[in-house]
Amino acid sequence: MKSRTSITDLFDDAKYNNKYVKVCAPMVRYSKVQFRTLNEKARSSEFCTTVNDSPLIVQFAANNQDDFVDASKLVYPYADGIDLNCGCPQRWAMKDGYGCALLSKPEVIHDFVRGIRGSLPNNFSVSVKIRILKELKRTIDLCRQLEMCGVTFLTVHGRTPSQKSSEKIDTEALKEVIASVSVPVIANGGVKTLLDADRLHKEVNCDGVMAASAILANPTLFSGTSRTPHSCVKLWMDFKNEASEKITFQCYHHHLVFMLDKLLTKAQKNEFNSLSTFECVDEYVREHVLDSQDCVLDYEHRLGEFIECKFSDEITLKHSSKCRGCGKSTCYCICNVYDYDASDGAFFTSRVTNDSLDYMDSSLFDED
Structure with a gap:
């Protein structure tokens, strides 16, 4: 504990x-x-x-x-x-x-x-x-x-x-x-x-x-900034590098999509949305967003050591059930977190596809 x-x-x-x-x-x-x-x-x-x-x-x-x-x-x-x-x-x-x-x-x-x-x-x-x-x-x-x-x-x-x-x-x-x-x-x-x-x-x-x-x-809204500062973008990249096995590409990319909304042009946003690997994303951010001094900033806070969370088998087995979408006993597919009846299943895949959804429009995310 x-x-x-x-x-x-x-x-x-x-x-x-x-x-x-x-x-x-x-x-x-x-x-x-x-x-x-x-x-x-x-x-x-x-x-x-x-x-x-x-x-x-x-x-x-x-x-x-x-x-x-x-x-x-x-x-x-x-x-x-x-x-x-x-x-x-x-x-x-x-x-x-x-x-x-x-x-x-x-x-x-x-x-x-x-x-x-x-x-x-x-x-x-x-x-x-x-x-x-x-x-x-x-x-x-x-x-x-x-x-x-x-x-x-x-x-x-x-x-x-x-x-x-x-x-x-x-x-x-x-x-x-x-x-x-x-x-x-x-x-x-x-x-x-x-x-x-x-x-x-x-x-x-x-x-x-x-x-x-x-x-x-x-993410620095409560500090009074009007948009995401470069230092915050760099810190997000540092967090990924500090524990790369603990974060998915989808999560990493999507957060940058939101954070870079006011830092990229429309053409750059479309290009950034289509990137599909950690390496491509990092290279793009370093080339189009970060200044040279951003790469040498000294940050006081780090993620800290991850805690190995151990959950009671008595409780988890008690609630184990089959997914209503895919039928598996243990499932973390999209049907458990989204309206699968209205989804084509591609909302949060390993690649952000360039379709009718504007991924740079942060207003898409409701406040609940």
Whole structure:
């Protein structure tokens, strides 16, 4: 078990210093340890961590208490807390009873929280991420009930489940929700710059601000930069070189696609999208992005030693089942993380193909 960060202390320290907690949102396929480390601070193939990877809260999508509690037990030795996703509005999640589908079943959410509080130590953080409901009173009632159940904090996305990420967030609703509870509340939605985060904090009086898609485009957003600096790109390359066996080409390439959005011309973006090897990507970045001085920068932070995560066979075997897409007992194929009915299976293959999808458009990534 690695050393822990007290999530409660993070909020207390920020409040004492008239500041707020800055949070990188959990993002499917993107929240890998290398990217988490870049922001300063399915099991086995999907979850890994290092001795420096803290504070770390692991978010799960679940539709029953048993799965949620057991999954939480698996990561307990390696994380500072867990979070229940009740904010994802995507079709595949709603269809299977995950994400926003749980907002209509508050009693189920309560059972999830109580299950953690009855199974793991109280100093282990448990939180819930929700969206604003059309009836604000229902949102406030839900948050108050979750507070009574023992959540450490709440994250509230300022849009309803039916709203698109391009629509404005409801700051008045956020303000009322935050004022209705005593636990810390992180506000989410519409944050593209540090100035946006500062404004949101001041307007709604939240305890923390979470950013998602904008963090992909600029991992240094919370430091106040307007675009990804060359030093951050170089650090991402260093992380890959430090533990090349721990990162896939898809992950490495896709993050650079987002980070280089404002650093490359349209023609260069199209060319970069078609690259298919680590070597080609690195050569292209060194030639078209990095200056000579970027290659000799001295960085204070490194990934740190990877922790060998050992998971209980009793729990993992209990939940082993066949994939609904490919029929295999152990599977990490695209059908488990995406809407396989609407996918041609090529969204995240070993090569980013040049089709109708503009991979340089970071707005494609929804903020949940």
